[in-house]
Amino acid sequence: MSLVRRIEEAVVQGARSLAALIEATEFPHVEGRSVTFVFQGEAQEVTLQHWIHGLPGSLPFRRLRHSDTWVLQLDVPPRSRMEYKIGVSMFGRGQLVRDPLNKHTARDPFGANSVVYGDGYSPPEWSLEDPEARKGTIEDRHVDSKVFGDWRPIKVYRPARFRQTRRYPLLVVHDGFDYLGFANLQTILDNLIHRHEIPPLIAILTQSSDRMHEYAADPRQADFLVKDLVPQMEQILPLVREPSARAVMGASFGAVSSLAVAWQHPGFFGKLLLQSGSFVFTEIGEHDRGPMFDAVVKFVNEFRRAPGRPAESVFISCGVYESLIYYNRSLVPLLQETGMTVRFREAHDGHNWENWRDRLREGLSYLFPGPLWLVYE
Amino acid sequence: MLSSAILLGPQRHVRIVQPAIDTLAATDDRPVALVSAGWEEREAEDHEFRDHVQRTVINLQVWARVERIFERDRELLTAMRHRHDTLRRVQELYRLRLQGAMEPTRELLRRPGDDQWLAAERHDALVMLQGIDSQHVARVAQVHAEFEQRWLPTERTSVQRERRDLQKKLTDVSCLCIAGGHIAVLLHRLRLFDVLAMHGDRPVIAWSAGAMALCERIVLFHDTPPQGSACAEVMEAGFGLVPDLVALPHAKMRLDAADERNVQLFARRFAPALCVLLDEGARIDWNGSRWSAVPTTNRLTEDGWVEEVGV
Structure with missing residues (x-):
């Protein structure tokens, strides 16, 4: 008997049966591709709100036999992740809430969503704290920026067993504070370095207070990284001063900024890690993404007309549930034609931090392969 | 071939070098020589080892010697x-x-x-x-x-100078300990000075990459690498000072021992050598004619199992 049928029967049998069934079952309930969501509460309408491109943004729950129990069944592919909230409407007033029956949440700078794991998905073990892994350190600093005429807060990640006498590769991270908070970046760097999957490296985590403008291919941001940040860091940190040992990365607008930096200063960064880049372009007419995208579209259009050779290698990832998947796929052949080494990875996931977290092992080890096969401590 | 050697798993958490020294050099209170060249620039950071073995330790500084040679002999x-x-x-x-x-x-x-x-x-x-x-x-x-x-590396002045010094340092030690780390760095630097030949027939205790270096063949392996294929490969011949054994350090992390076919293939490919899993706590002793192991030391079988090495 299907789970929905069992819930319906429990509703008929009464509150105790229903409570027992709900108590004994994990929700959302995943069975192969089928996922069952349940919501209990007074409402006139209950919907599942998600951010999967191509699906209606609001999927209605079905009320069971005039009760306050609502169900929804969805087809969710194996090994996928879907973030969502539940919309509860009553007398014309709606409220978005996290699923009270779901223990899994995903945080981002705006709060948190509920998240359902498709069959076979679990957060990768290399993204979780490993007591065996030696820990790197994070130091708060700031960079004086001639370009912006102010100073910028940064965080410096030094790997475990850091030595001033050794020279390290450099990873510059857009939205770096968010990568720490929402994508476990420090834990992941610690783990990958501990496992020799990447070499010990120094990461500079940057954060903009006006990212929607500064990351939208603003030439000042490119100059800030190339003329302010990296030279100042090279003065105080033992960095390998070669493009092949420098990477810049980011997600969403951060990926746009990373590509724009590499395009405006070709060859300065040898490696790019671009996650769910907002690479919106128009071949004909105007775009429909709103004024916030004007500068992005202008840059991407120009880039597509004359890409040059911005770096040596690039790792690109994007979720197939994102509206940006088309733009990211379109970028791949273009980058390949420049002669860059390109790896593109799609995931059954959306535009969110855990998607970006889950791709970091492959992306970082692709750009910075570690001595995994040769070191046995 | 050595007349006595002990191969161990990683020493980070379960340190068992000291009892191994007691086995091979119990009545010999001369210093212990250490090669930690596999640690590269951290070679000299051997204080934990010194605290553990409770004996005088002479770090041979093989890595630093080669760096010095490189500075002089471009x-x-x-x-x-x-x-x-x-x-x-x-x-x-x-x-x-x-x-x-x-x-x-x-x-x-x-x-x-x-x-x-x-x-x-x-x-x-x-x-x-x-x-x-x-x-x-x-x-x-x-x-x-x-x-x-x-x-002719051994005839070069820069190398000879370091070799002479090493020879002197090795004259009066009870046994040689070889730590793990980067296997290629360790192997090639040991080979440049022919350290093991200098040490002669005295006991050797080696762990992780150090153990790999003593074997006839060095097998690199990882069943779940983030890039590329998971295909174990031979790097090159080791010093071949202990026979019929392939040392597989950190096997718990690197080897998919639950996959019977994988284990079968590994064991059969390298047979008749014994594929020994050198995880923490593992110890296998060579007495010049046969192997013996502590009970927690495992090997791969040609049937696809992981089982204790036994005696």
């Missing part, structure tokens, strides 16, 4: 870099052919049944793999032989 540095590039190329070419042969062999092992035709194909596929491995070992040996013939 010609040798260039030649060694060139050899390094050649070895990488030889390894890449070997890997191409190896990967082509691995998947069909895996598939043959996966196929159900045990009839004579399947058995014959399995046998021949394994022989082919072993042939590819042996040819690779021979090619790498050729690279080293050509390097040594052309550059």
